[in-house]
Amino acid sequence: MIARRLATFLAVLTMLAVAAVALDPAPAGAQTGGQVPGDSLGSTSDADFWRQIRGGTQGQVSIPNASSGVLIQSEGDNWRAVRNGPLSTYGAWLLLGTVVVLAAFFAIRGRIRIEHGRAGVTIERFKAVERFAHWLMAGSFVVLGLTGLNLLYGRYVLKPVIGADAFGAITLFGKYAHNYLSFAFMAGLALAFVLWVVHNIPHKSDLMWVLKGGGIVGSAHPPARKFNAGQKILFWLVMLGGLSVSLSGLALMFPFQFELFAKTFAALNVFGLDLPTSLTAMQEMQLNQIWHTAVSVFLIAMIIAHIYIGSLGMEGAFDAMGSGQVDLNWAREHHSLWVEEVEAQEPDGSAHRHSPAE
Ligand code: HEM
The missing domain is CATH 1.20.950.20 (Transmembrane di-heme cytochromes, Chain C)
Structure with missing residues (x-):
């Protein structure tokens, strides 16, 4: 008895649902026939819509960093x-x-x-000042070169050998060394330039x-x-x-x-x-x-x-x-x-x- 009543109830419920869909085939907000909800990019198809998003459409955000309003910056793919x-x-x-x-x-x-x-x-x-300039530039350059190469190749070369934890620690330390020693390199470069530029003018x-x-x-x-x-x-x-x-x-x-x-x-x-x-x-x-x-x-x-x-x-x-x-x-x-x-x-x-x- 209870089973029959339940079956009748479900059948009525199903008929009501079918009728509702038949009367309103496009409920508010749903996407139909390639139309974009809200039409924010004008009347456009799905393909055009995504093409515009891929092209770096600038949306609006309420934080100062306007670039975060770009949903997809495809040049990032090319860069990587x-x-x-x-x-x-x-x-x-x-x-x-x-x-x-x-x-x-x-x-x-x-x-x-x-x-x-x-x-x-x-x-x-x-002279001592020339050697100082050279070694300031050279010493910092060697550290910058090694820590920089670690950023580019370390995960393939070093990480498999020393493990992820040690690699992480070395890379973090290397990043700080790279940032700070860059100023020593710039100072050495400037000093070497001043000291040696006259000797590097082309001559017959x-x-x-x-x-x-x-x-x-x-x-x-x-x-x-x-x-x-x-x-x-x-x-x-x-x-x-x-x-x-x-x-x-x-x-x-x-x-x-x-x-x-x-x-x-x-x-x-x-x-x-x-x-x-x-x-x-x-x-x-x-x-x-x-x-x-x-x-x-x-x-x-x-x-x-x-x-x-x-x-x-x-x-x-x-x-x-x-x-x-x-x-x-x-x-x-x-x-x-x-x-x-x-x-x-x-x-x-x-x-x-x-x-x-x-
Ligand atoms: C780290 C190992 C290095 C060694 C053993 C070394 C050695 C030398 C030596 C012996 C000279 C004098 C050459 C001469 O008397 O004719 C010289 C000059 C010079 N070095 Fe280095 N150097 C090193 C690194 C560097 C680095 C990293 C730079 C630049 C980023 C650099 C830039 C120069 C320049 C511009 C000169 C003057 C021009 C020349 O001799 O080629 N050096 N170096």
């Missing part, structure tokens, strides 16, 4: 794909390639020796140096002033690359404060280019990150080669940045014009100092 794709991959190939080329060079050429042996007499190559002897392969290829010792053409190239790469990395790094450290790319693009458009100048704050950050990483990885590759030639690769070179005194024969072989200049300034021979026999 570039960072984790070509940027990381080509960067790794460049760094590994540099190490392989240097190892091959060492295997073939060996250590570049002082051809006439040590003279036992030295000449001052770098540079052309001859390049044409003779710099004495690195072959055994000639083309004449050079205080810095040879290869060193001048490194100097300008470090200065311009370092400035660029510093600016993009500051823009990453103080987010949304600068419009480096919009302003640079506007300046470049003077040359008839059609670069976009109305970038969102988020796009600025993404471009800064890609640029900062690409220039840094390139500089790291250059510096690996520089460290090689300044230590293992060439006998007598390290002394220049170690004690500041280099052997006279080394100086005559690699920087003959500079030795002549120094000796001309101090004709009484006071430029020379006797070094203890080795």
Whole structure:
């Protein structure tokens, strides 16, 4: 009896529901035939609606950060794909390639020796302030390079080896080291620029140096002033690359404060280019990150080669940045014009100092 009544009740309920739907097929607020509820983007289909959202439609939010009113910022996808794709991959190939080329060079050429042996007499190559500038720049650069590479590759290289906890701790510490030491790097860079820029202006002897392969290829010792053409190239790469990395790094450290790319693009458009100048704050950050990483990885590759030639690769070179005194024969072989200049300034021979026999 109770079961029959329940069945009748359910049947009536079902009929009422069917009738309600039949009388009002589109209840208020439901989406029909591709129409967007509220019609906030005008009469548009579903596909158009999502296309506009994907295009970065700016909605309204009640907090000061207007960019949070963008529901989907699709450039973020592109940025991540570039960072984790070509940027990381080509960067790794460049760094590994540099190490392989240097190892091959060492295997073939060996250590570049002082051809006439040590003279036992030295000449001052770098004053204390110059060595201070170099090591301030170099020491901070090495930490910045290692902690930066950890951000790019650490999760693939280090994390599987030391575990997630240790990797997390190292990466956090590394991030602070990276942020704070960047100021030491900028100071070292500025000081090195002031001290060395006069010695890095191109000179006609540079052309001859390049044409003779710099004495690195072959055994000639083309004449050079205080810095040879290869060193001048490194100097300008470090200065311009370092400035660029510093600016993009500051823009990453103080987010949304600068419009480096919009302003640079506007300046470049003077040359008839059609670069976009109305970038969102988020796009600025993404471009800064890609640029900062690409220039840094390139500089790291250059510096690996520089460290090689300044230590293992060439006998007598390290002394220049170690004690500041280099052997006279080394100086005559690699920087003959500079030795002549120094000796001309101090004709009484006071430029020379006797070094203890080795
Ligand atoms: C960390 C290991 C490094 C070593 C062993 C090293 C060694 C040297 C040496 C021996 C010189 C003098 C060369 C000469 O007398 O002709 C020199 C010069 C120089 N170094 Fe370094 N360096 C190192 C790192 C760096 C870094 C990280 C930078 C830049 C970010 C740098 C930038 C320069 C510049 C611009 C010069 C002057 C131009 C030149 O000699 O190429 N160095 N370095």
